[in-house]
């Protein structure tokens with residue numbers, strides 16, 4: 001069994017700075033495993049967001065660029081257009097992608113750019129101290145919605161997988177989670193599928209991962225998993241939203 | 246190649262980039278330079294290049310960042326409001342030390358301003374625009390031919406310094422039809438970027454990842470990083486200053502400092518005044534950063550020279566640099582107009598003569 005826990009080659013030996021119970025680490029590992037399995041580390045370029053994963057390049061062993069807040073899809077577009085042979089993914093939080101970077105992600109998806117986006121939706125701005133995000137649930141308390149998200153003022157949380165699926169351009173769009181092993185297996189499959197579509201230069205691919213931020217939710221890791229399963233997954237429904245065929 | 250063709254400034258700028266060996270163009274339309282994008286949307290496919298119309302200038306600046314970060318030659322063209330939006334990206338490009346060529350065909354501002362020629366983005370180009378301590382090498386052409394040559398020179402310079410470069414033109418340069426040639430010797434090969442670009446470890450046969458980034462959380466590291474950037478700007482000051490003196494052999498009483506389209510008008514005015522027996526000299530900065538500090542200073546302190554005037558199509562921007570160079574040794578005046586009416590030679594003559 002020792003083999004199961006071998007560190008993927010695409011993952012560095014550095015210890016991550018993520019909080020206990022945070023799902024960023026699990027998602028990093030899945031990406032690394034997929035890259036190993038596809039044997040594409042030597043032509044990989046990752047794009048780190050502005051958010052808790054801003055230092056993601058410390059945890060992988062391949063080329064990385066670090067974006068400005070929300071702009072990773074534009075950078076990925078630039079790379080793929082001039083070097084279509086490189087494999088590119090953006091790794092973005094929900095503040096990064098669904099708020100400040102909404103324009104960039106929609107247009108990249110709509111142009112059908114041949115890169116992959118891993119969208120880590122933890123319903124808050126983790127890095128800056130848990131402020132409200134466009135994905136924050138109705139009534140959810142955050143540091144900028146101390147009385148709970150008021151949908152009268154803030155509208156309903158944005159469902160990115162559904163929103164991007166509404167575009168007519170072919171794409172692979174899926175929503176998964178990593179809060180329990182049974183979900184992790186599926187998420188890994190989805191990431192692999194997303195990279196596979198990119199390798200075939202077929203379409204834009206997008207894997208939303210419903211994630212936890214126990215620190216800013218004010219919960220223990222166990223409570224965070226329970227709340228995710230009971231509250232988030234009924235609004236952010238898991239599954240495949242769109243396939244290129 | 247080598248032979249003269251009649252071209253509009255905007256199209257010549259697009260063609261110059263291709264001739265310089267840059268086959269990647271990302272842009273968003275804006276008057277008065279949309280012809281560059283229109284031209285390249287036809288031309289890039291012919292040469293196997295990349296043309297992308299981005300969704301905004303913000304996005305375009307990051308497309309450039311990504312593409313340059315993986316080691317390819319890239320450029321864009323825009324005009325003032327577009328450059329404001331790109332300024333966020335320019336700061337990141339400078340921080341991450343990527344070579345990108347930006348062309349700003351300035352229009353009047355602030356805000357939407359107008360669509361006619363202006364030089365109102367002098368401060369934005371030479372002093373910042375985006376956040377943080379960065380500088381761009383800024384070149385200002387006074388003719389279509391010079392615009393062509395500066396575009397062609399910009400790519401190897403951007404690579405030499407791993408820094409954004411800006412070509413600052415105005416609407417007249419973009420719209421003017423002039424005979425141009427694309428000098429063969431300015432066609433260059435992109436430099437090898439294996440040492441830093443994210444061009445894929447397989448591409449450079451290395452097992453060491455390259456990281457393109459601008460974040461340095463450690464205060465000492467960030468200070469060191471800024472010192473490194475500063476050393477590049479100091480090197481530019483030593484090696485890249487370009488300017489053209491005009492009628493400075495004469496015993497001029499007035500020294501004009503003027504650049505771009507405005508300097509052409511001043512040149513005519515100087516010729517006219519010479520014919521009348523009134524000598525006026527000019528220093529025309531071709532690089533606005535680095536600014537030709539010594540040339541302006543030395544020309545200003547010539548014994549015959551009584552007064553210096555900065556003539557610009559802006560409300561007194563370059564005059565601050567001129568003043569800095571003259572160090573109080575001569576009075577420094579300013580004349581300018583913006584809005585799109587380029588001052589006429591007669592106007593300039595009136596202003597200059599009134600100084601004495």
Ligand SMILES: Cc1ncc(C[n+]2csc(CCOP(=O)(O)OP(=O)(O)O)c2C)c(N)n1
Pocket residue numbers: 050051052053069092093094095096097120122124125126127128133
């Ligand atoms: C232009 C700009 N605005 C604001 C910020 C501050 N900022 C840094 S991270 C962040 C939010 C990140 O949240 P999210 O994308 O949800 O990622 P997480 O930290 O939760 O993983 C913000 C607002 C910034 N760096 N740049």
Ligand code: SF4
Pocket residue numbers: 017018019021022023024052122126127212213214215216
């Ligand atoms: S703040 Fe939240 S998202 Fe950031 S590392 Fe901690 S748990 Fe993860």
